[in-house]
Amino acid sequence: MSNRFQESDIYGCLGHSRGRWRYVLSEPKKENEPQKVSRRSYLQTTGGVIAGLVIGGALGYLAKPAGTVTTVTATETAMETVTVTGSAPPVTTTAAAQAGAIDYWCISGPQYDLAVHASKGFMSANPNVTVTVDQSSETEFTTGLNTRYSSAPPPDMGFFYAGPTYVPGLADAGLLMELDGVYTKYGWDKALSPGYKDYAYKGHLYVITHDYVGYPYIYYNPKIFQQLGLTAPPAKLDDLYSIVDKVKSSGYLGISWGLATAPPWAANQFTFAVSNLLTGEEFSDFSNNYGLGLTTSSFAGRKVKFNDPSMVKAWQLMGDWGKRLYVDGFTGAGDSDAISLFAQGKAAMYQTGSWGPALLDPVVKDFDYDMFNIPTDFGTNPGHIGSVANCLAISAKTHSPDVCTGFADFMLSEGEQAWMSSVAGGFPSRMGIPTSEITNPKMGKGYQLFGSFTPSLVFGVSLSPKIVSELVATLQSVLNQSTAPKDAADHMEDYSVKASGSS
Amino acid sequence: MKRSRLAYLFVLPSIFFISAFILYPLAFTVYLSFLDWNGLFGPRTFVGLRNFERLATDSNVLTALINNVTYMVLGTIGTVVLGLIIATLLDSKIRGWALFRNTFYFSVLLPSVVTGILFISLYNPQLGLIDSLLGLLGFKSLSHLAWLADPKIALFAVILKDVWQYSGFPMLLFIAAFANIPDEIYEAARVEGASGLQIFFRIRLPLIRQVLATVVTLQILFSFKVFDSLWVMTHGGPGHASEVLSTYLFKVAFSQQDFGYGSAIGIFMAIVIFPASLLYIRLWRLEGE
Numbered sequence: 001m002s003n004r005f006q007e008s009d010i011y012g013c014l015g016h017s018r019g020r021w022r023y024v025l026s027e028p029k030k031e032n033e034p035q036k037v038s039r040r041s042y043l044q045t046t047g048g049v050i051a052g053l054v055i056g057g058a059l060g061y062l063a064k065p066a067g068t069v070t071t072v073t074a075t076e077t078a079m080e081t082v083t084v085t086g087s088a089p090p091v092t093t094t095a096a097a098q099a100g101a102i103d104y105w106c107i108s109g110p111q112y113d114l115a116v117h118a119s120k121g122f123m124s125a126n127p128n129v130t131v132t133v134d135q136s137s138e139t140e141f142t143t144g145l146n147t148r149y150s151s152a153p154p155p156d157m158g159f160f161y162a163g164p165t166y167v168p169g170l171a172d173a174g175l176l177m178e179l180d181g182v183y184t185k186y187g188w189d190k191a192l193s194p195g196y197k198d199y200a201y202k203g204h205l206y207v208i209t210h211d212y213v214g215y216p217y218i219y220y221n222p223k224i225f226q227q228l229g230l231t232a233p234p235a236k237l238d239d240l241y242s243i244v245d246k247v248k249s250s251g252y253l254g255i256s257w258g259l260a261t262a263p264p265w266a267a268n269q270f271t272f273a274v275s276n277l278l279t280g281e282e283f284s285d286f287s288n289n290y291g292l293g294l295t296t297s298s299f300a301g302r303k304v305k306f307n308d309p310s311m312v313k314a315w316q317l318m319g320d321w322g323k324r325l326y327v328d329g330f331t332g333a334g335d336s337d338a339i340s341l342f343a344q345g346k347a348a349m350y351q352t353g354s355w356g357p358a359l360l361d362p363v364v365k366d367f368d369y370d371m372f373n374i375p376t377d378f379g380t381n382p383g384h385i386g387s388v389a390n391c392l393a394i395s396a397k398t399h400s401p402d403v404c405t406g407f408a409d410f411m412l413s414e415g416e417q418a419w420m421s422s423v424a425g426g427f428p429s430r431m432g433i434p435t436s437e438i439t440n441p442k443m444g445k446g447y448q449l450f451g452s453f454t455p456s457l458v459f460g461v462s463l464s465p466k467i468v469s470e471l472v473a474t475l476q477s478v479l480n481q482s483t484a485p486k487d488a489a490d491h492m493e494d495y496s497v498k499a500s501g502s503s
Numbered sequence: 504m505k506r507s508r509l510a511y512l513f514v515l516p517s518i519f520f521i522s523a524f525i526l527y528p529l530a531f532t533v534y535l536s537f538l539d540w541n542g543l544f545g546p547r548t549f550v551g552l553r554n555f556e557r558l559a560t561d562s563n564v565l566t567a568l569i570n571n572v573t574y575m576v577l578g579t580i581g582t583v584v585l586g587l588i589i590a591t592l593l594d595s596k597i598r599g600w601a602l603f604r605n606t607f608y609f610s611v612l613l614p615s616v617v618t619g620i621l622f623i624s625l626y627n628p629q630l631g632l633i634d635s636l637l638g639l640l641g642f643k644s645l646s647h648l649a650w651l652a653d654p655k656i657a658l659f660a661v662i663l664k665d666v667w668q669y670s671g672f673p674m675l676l677f678i679a680a681f682a683n684i685p686d687e688i689y690e691a692a693r694v695e696g697a698s699g700l701q702i703f704f705r706i707r708l709p710l711i712r713q714v715l716a717t718v719v720t721l722q723i724l725f726s727f728k729v730f731d732s733l734w735v736m737t738h739g740g741p742g743h744a745s746e747v748l749s750t751y752l753f754k755v756a757f758s759q760q761d762f763g764y765g766s767a768i769g770i771f772m773a774i775v776i777f778p779a780s781l782l783y784i785r786l787w788r789l790e791g792e
Contacts (some may be wrong), residue, residue, distance in 0.1 A: 333651075
């Protein structure tokens with residue numbers, strides 16, 4: 001007789017002892033039974049907890065240190081309140097602001113560093129003023145911009161993206177302070193580079209052009225270049241391809257690029273390609289009609305489309321660059337990883353914007369890096385670079401408008417602008433700052449390179465928000481070779497037509 | 504009559520909160536889906552069914568739906584099976600089982616944002632630990648794999664991370680369920696000559712089927728609402744390779760400032776989740792009975 005276990009056996013077994021097991025299964029386990037809590041015990045515990053919280057809170061408040069207070073609330077969003085007790089950077093301008101406290105909100109990284117630096121200096125010069133600096137990662141900042149400025153209370157002021165993507169909605173809703181008079185009052189209309197006029201909306205100024213940045217910049221490791229007999233900068237795009245080929249065949253990685261940190265950088269790169277392929281007039285037509293004009297009747301009369309031959313060439317360049325220039329997996333890598341690859345000497349080059357020295361200086365120790373731009377000889381209208389002004393904006397709901405404008409004026413002072421250029425990686429908006437004041441030679445070189453190009457406003461801030469995120473996603477898929485350039489161009493045109501509501 | 508009035512008075516706060524936080528937002532979302540509005544300010548233009556027409560022809564929605572189903576199927580199978588295996592191993596009361604249980608459950612307590620950032624580094628094709636381990640173990644073809652940048656595998660890389668992180672939740676429920684099975688049943692089975700596998704498939708699983716069904720249904724619901732891991736690790740990319748409905752909804756509503764279309768996607772998502780929710784409610788009622 002087989003002793004092979006059968007399903008029927010076990011259920012027969014269960015059936016044989018069904019009554020006992022049913023009893024066992026249904027019998028409540030005393031150790032699991034919830035303990036009854038008497039009303040007195042409940043009240044005692046609750047009262048104790050509340051009393052503890054009140055006493056703890058009071059003690060905590062009384063024990064609060066009077067000096068520097070730094071509170072980091074989260075990885076993505078952190079807040080630092082700085083009360084200056086020590087020395088501060090020299091104050092070069094600015095009338096004393098009225099007393100008050102303001103919240104300043106910006107992107108993490110160099111923008112945050114410069115805000116903290118400026119807030120220390122400003123509070124030192126204005127002891128009755130408190131500036132609280134609040135930061136968010138670039139992605140969170142972008143998606144939360146409208147919500148934060150519409151909320152109650154909004155940040156009093158902060159970093160702001162220039163361009164039609166971000167300004168019109170908030171300006172039309174009356175949530176941004178109109179700054180026409182403020183520009184005159186502080187003399188910014190004469191002191192700042194005239195580029196500020198390009199950021200006017202409906203004839204009014206809502207943002208303060210604080211500094212300018214360029215994109216893309218390639219930072220390279222001269223040691224590796226020397227070792228491989230490579231010369232920089234490359235004169236032509238083909239030379240750059242040859243450099244990367246040689247670098248890769250020698251066991252090094254190509255250009256590290258941390259696109260996952262800020263996917264809109266892909267749109268900056270695309271702007272760079274397009275601006276060198278279209279005439280100035282065509283570029284403006286495209287930016288306007290796929291920007292503010294997307295949902296207006298002017299869209300129907302656009303002269304340049306996403307899938308026109310010259311634009312398809314830009315898509316093809318993106319595909320070529322994704323395939324030939326960058327390290328594997330760059331669309332999924334963060335900027336810190338890209339910097340690590342470069343700083344460790346694994347990648348011969350690193351790509352980011354003109355703010356690169358602000359990120360590289362603290363970590364690159366083993367070699368004296370240098371920089372160049374991607375040659376623009378591929379274009380019919382060469383010599384352009386993607387650019388945008390890093391701006392400031394003030395909430396229309398602020399209770400301390402004078403403190404906000406005073407702080408903005410302080411950030412535009414010569415000393416702060418020079419510090420910003422040297423450390424935080426932007427080119428000054430204030431004119432006439434001698435290059436000798438830019439103490440970081442790398443930033444000085446970046447400034448010179450920037451001056452050799454014609455800047456073109458990047459699509460990330462110039463196109464309509466209705467299509468920007470789709471453009472970024474589509475560019476990613478071209479960069480990593482999962483979508484053919486022509487298909488991507490057709491898709492974006494189709495998507496834009498649908499988003500315009502004119503389909 | 505007085506008693507019924509008192510009863511109504513008692514349920515009034517619940518009715519208020521349900522109306523304010525569930526019914527009103529639901530009705531408002533339906534209303535928004537017929538509008539063209541940026542969600543915060545500006546005119547609200549009635550566009551009829553245009554948002555739903557766009558939804559029907561939007562290839563990104565189809566991609567997101569397929570990814571949602573992929574995530575749901577693989578994520579649910581992965582977490583439940585892994586949770587079941589770990590629970591079974593721990594139920595044998597091996598030495599230090601409580602430590603193992605707590606260790607396996609610990610990852611569930613971590614925020615997805617934290618584990619997401621951790622895995623971005625682990626998955627890095629040049630600097631990541633996973634790449635180094637694969638290289639050391641001789642899997643040369645798998646080293647330098649662009650886990651999060653390759654559109655063919657990015658979604659699976661995120662699923663793998665979530666299976667690792669969340670299998671502790673079903674594990675805990677299964678351990679509790681196993682604890683309620685009397686030892687006599689196992690003893691009887693062993694006396695009858697049952698093998699370990701037979702005991703597992705014919706005693707353990709049938710006796711915890713109620714818990715298993717609940718866990719599976721919950722995992723289906725959770726996985727359809729997935730957002731944080733994907734947002735942190737891939738932003739739905741590269742391209743739309745790991746896009747799911749929730750990440751696409753977020754992009755449309757907040758990045759594209761198109762709350763009307765975003766609401767239409769939200770309603771579509773609710774319709775897709777509805778059967779799973781009904782199943783869960785039914786199971787919950789059965790358990791109650």
